[in-house]
Amino acid sequence: MKIIIAGGGIGGLTAALLLHKSGIEVKVFESVKTLRPLGVGINLLPHAVSVLNELGLIPALSEIAVSSKALVYYNKFGQKYWEEPRGVYAGYAVPQFSIHRGRFQQLLFEQAKAIIGEENIFTNHHLQSFSETTGKVVARFVDHATGELVHEETADALIGADGIHSAVRKHFYPSEGEPKFKGITLWRAVSEAPPGLLNSSMVMIGNTQQKFVAYPIREEENSCTINWIAEIKNENNTTPPKRDWNKKVEKEVFFPAFASWKFDWLDVPALIGAATEVFEFPMIDRDPLPRWTFGRTTLLGDAAHPMYPIGSNGASQALLDAKALASVMSTATDAKEALRAYERQRLEATSRIVLLNRENGPDKIMEMMEDRAPDGFKNIDDVISHKELEAIANHYKKVAGFDKASLTDSQ
Ligand SMILES: Cc1cc2nc3c(=O)[nH]c(=O)nc-3n(C[C@H](O)[C@H](O)[C@H](O)COP(=O)(O)OP(=O)(O)OC[C@H]3O[C@@H](n4cnc5c(N)ncnc54)[C@H](O)[C@@H]3O)c2cc1C
Numbered sequence: 040m041k042i043i044i045a046g047g048g049i050g051g052l053t054a055a056l057l058l059h060k061s062g063i064e065v066k067v068f069e070s071v072k073t074l075r076p077l078g079v080g081i082n083l084l085p086h087a088v089s090v091l092n093e094l095g096l097i098p099a100l101s102e103i104a105v106s107s108k109a110l111v112y113y114n115k116f117g118q119k120y121w122e123e124p125r126g127v128y129a130g131y132a133v134p135q136f137s138i139h140r141g142r143f144q145q146l147l148f149e150q151a152k153a154i155i156g157e158e159n160i161f162t163n164h165h166l167q168s169f170s171e172t173t174g175k176v177v178a179r180f181v182d183h184a185t186g187e188l189v190h191e192e193t194a195d196a197l198i199g200a201d202g203i204h205s206a207v208r209k210h211f212y213p214s215e216g217e218p219k220f221k222g223i224t225l226w227r228a229v230s231e232a233p234p235g236l237l238n239s240s241m242v243m244i245g246n247t248q249q250k251f252v253a254y255p256i257r258e259e260e261n262s263c264t265i266n267w268i269a270e271i272k273n274e275n276n277t278t279p280p281k282r283d284w285n286k287k288v289e290k291e292v293f294f295p296a297f298a299s300w301k302f303d304w305l306d307v308p309a310l311i312g313a314a315t316e317v318f319e320f321p322m323i324d325r326d327p328l329p330r331w332t333f334g335r336t337t338l339l340g341d342a343a344h345p346m347y348p349i350g351s352n353g354a355s356q357a358l359l360d361a362k363a364l365a366s367v368m369s370t371a372t373d374a375k376e377a378l379r380a381y382e383r384q385r386l387e388a389t390s391r392i393v394l395l396n397r398e399n400g401p402d403k404i405m406e407m408m409e410d411r412a413p414d415g416f417k418n419i420d421d422v423i424s425h426k427e428l429e430a431i432a433n434h435y436k437k438v439a440g441f442d443k444a445s446l447t448d449s450q
Contacts, residue, residue: 040374041194043068043178045166045207049140050340050357051200052147056094057365059155066192067151068164070183070201074148076141078284079227079318080256080266082107082241082351083138085131086441087358092133099146104138105255109240110401114408116415117244117302121404121428125241130443137241137254137266139229140354164190166206169197169336176335195374197336198364200357203282203323205342211333215325218345220279223322225348226269226293228314229256234263241351242305246409247399248272249296251307267310268348269293270322279321288319322347324397327390332378339364344389350400352392352439359440360385391438401435404428 040063044051047069058065083091083104091100108128112121126135152160165183169176176197180190199207203218232255241254250270257264271293280286290311300307311317325345331338340357363384371377392400399406404423412422436442 040064040196040368040371042066042196042198042368043176043192043194044198044200045178046070046199046201046205046340046342047074047148047151047160047162048200048202048340048357049144049147049354050361051198052144052151053090053094053358054198054200054339054361054364055151055155055160056147057090057361058368060094061365061369063365063368065155066159066161066194067155068161068166068178068180068190068192070163070165072163072184074145074162076139076145078140078144079229080137080254081140081143081354082254083136083358084351084355084439084441085126085133085135086446087355088126088133088136089446090358090362093362094150096146096150097133100136100138100143101134103142103146103257104136105239105258106134107137107239107241107254109238111240111242112404112408113242113244113302114412114415115245115249115300117300117304118415120408120416120419120423121432123432131446135351137256139256139266143354161190166199166201169207169210171334171336195335196368196378198339199336199342200339201342203325203341203345205338207336208328208338208342212328218279218282218323218325220277220321220323221272222274222276223270223272224276224280224293225320225322226288226290226317227320228267228311228317230265230267230310230313232263232265232310232313234259234261236263236265237305243402243405244300244305244307245405247402247406248409250402250405251297251300253305253310265310267314269297269311271296279323280319282321282323284318284320286319287316290314290317292319324393327393328386330382331386332382335374335378337364337378337381343385344393346389346393347396347400349396349402350392350435350439352396355439356389356392360389388440395435395438401432404431
């Protein structure tokens with residue numbers, strides 16, 4: 040069995056490593072010429088980290104990531120109302136990692152080159168088109184800058200791991216159009232901060248109209264790096280900003296809304312002030328698809344199920360797709376049937392998360408707190424019970440597949 044992967048992002052590279060480990064011939068084709076450490080922070084939930092554990096990557100990840108201790112929610116006055124432990128601190132077998140997306144991708148890329156062989160990992164190869172011939176799929180790659188055809192590859196299956204603007208998805212759904220935008224804009228950056236700020240935890244502040252999320256992605260004795268996202272919802276804004284992960288903007292665009300968010304435990308304006316560059320990105324997703332697999336071709340990761348970056352699931356679900364794909368392929372004699380089996384395992388599961396994230400996922404509690412206590416609270420028990428908060432957190436974990444019970448069952 041031979042597999043072509045279009046897209047050397049987080050999902051594509053992990054799938055390649057797992058397929059290779061299962062004894063399957065695999066080649067990865069990435070559009071960009073040079074992989075640069077692009078992006079800011081992402082979180083890898085424990086079920087996704089288990090996949091990386093199978094690849095022996097936990098020691099390398101521990102060197103470049105932070106093992107997250109807790110997820111903590113505060114209202115816009117900086118009052119804490121919910122805290123739950125995470126990763127090993129919650130009793131999982133593996134950590135939840137907060138990590139710089141670009142450094143993580145670089146790690147997977149280097150690992151793929153070392154293990155699968157540099158001759159099988161191509162950059163500057165942008166998938167332009169593909170077609171099925173009898174018993175095979177043929178993919179054609181161009182130099183994205185010039186449009187010149189640079190390579191043709193034939194294999195038993197093609198995996199479209201080519202991200203939110205997937206060419207493979209577009210081939211099967213040509214009239215789908217642009218991703219969905221509901222007026223939420225994200226401003227993302229990293230800031231250097233004193234050591235220990237946020238105590239290795241992820242904090243969520245505010246409500247679903249205006250939110251600030253922060254967590255460390257590097258911790259050293261003398262300093263740490265905090266990844267942060269400022270988010271504002273404006274229902275009247277129907278035109279999304281440019282969908283470019285690297286679009287820089289001036290802080291003044293959003294800073295005034297957060298200027299008063301100075302708490303005794305975190306100075307938000309100071310944190311924003313410490314960033315050297317800020318990237319603007321729209322909160323976008325796409326509707327769940329009825330089908331990912333067409334003959335010898337399927338979709339994986341953001342190409343299959345781009346979702347709102349809520350609940351730390353974007354990269355995590357791509358890793359779970361990779362695991363499901365490799366496990367069906369490892370015993371497959373018929374590539375087409377294996378791709379259908381992969382879709383059966385993953386399509387419905389991820390569609391549920393896409394839809395739940397549209398309803399704010401675990402951040403639903405931010406909306407409830409704002410509705411019930413817009414002026415803050417004296418005693419949280421007068422506003423919401425622990426049981427109610429816990430039920431929302433647990434429901435999300437179940438849908439996203441990382442509640443402890445189902446992880447223990449599957450181990
Ligand atoms: C540059 C960049 C920066 C990002 N930064 C963040 C961030 O800061 N925070 C966050 O939460 N998420 C970020 N993401 C998204 C995050 O990586 C994904 O949501 C998640 O990891 C799922 O991974 P994926 O492999 O499905 O998609 P991605 O990680 O998006 O990878 C898709 C890959 O496919 C390549 N590609 C695209 N089209 C083609 C083609 N036609 N042929 C071949 N290759 C192609 C892309 O160059 C990319 O490397 C970023 C993605 C990118 C590409």
